[in-house]
Amino acid sequence: MKILIINGANLNMTGKREPEIYGSETLDEINGDIKSFADTKGVEVDFFQSNYEGAIIDTIHSAMGKYDGIVINPGAYTHYSYAIRDAISSVTVPAVEVHISDIHAREEFRHTSVIAPVCIKQIYGMGKKGYMVAIEYLMEKAN
DSSP: OEEEEEEOTTGGGTTTSOHHHHOSOOHHHHHHHHHHHHHHHTOEEEEEEOSOHHHHHHHHHHTTTTOSEEEEEOGGGGGTOHHHHHHHHHSSSOEEEEESSOGGGSOGGGSOOSSGGGSSEEEESSTTHHHHHHHHHHHHHHO
């Protein structure tokens, strides 16, 4: 199984930006832990991060035929990017939306995801463990 991990806007600042919300680990450290976890499950993972909506869309499009699943943390794009939503719905690759923080316990504008309706699951508030739960969920759905 091959899974693409996509991190969106501002996630490159993880570990520096609001550590009381997102933790003190950098995205590279989190990705290292995700890779180690995936290796124990026999899953191949690739990582992509961009602050640019179009680059995320292009990456989602290019996933078709290459990946068995997508784990996406769209960052703030979660709440308004119909373009990313449409990209996910245009490919046949199942996607799981992940958030490090509990988006439903934060500012009201973060409570609504326009991405979740086109994903097979939404996971939030579990920190980096949410990515691992998403991988396991995609594995279960593939069997």
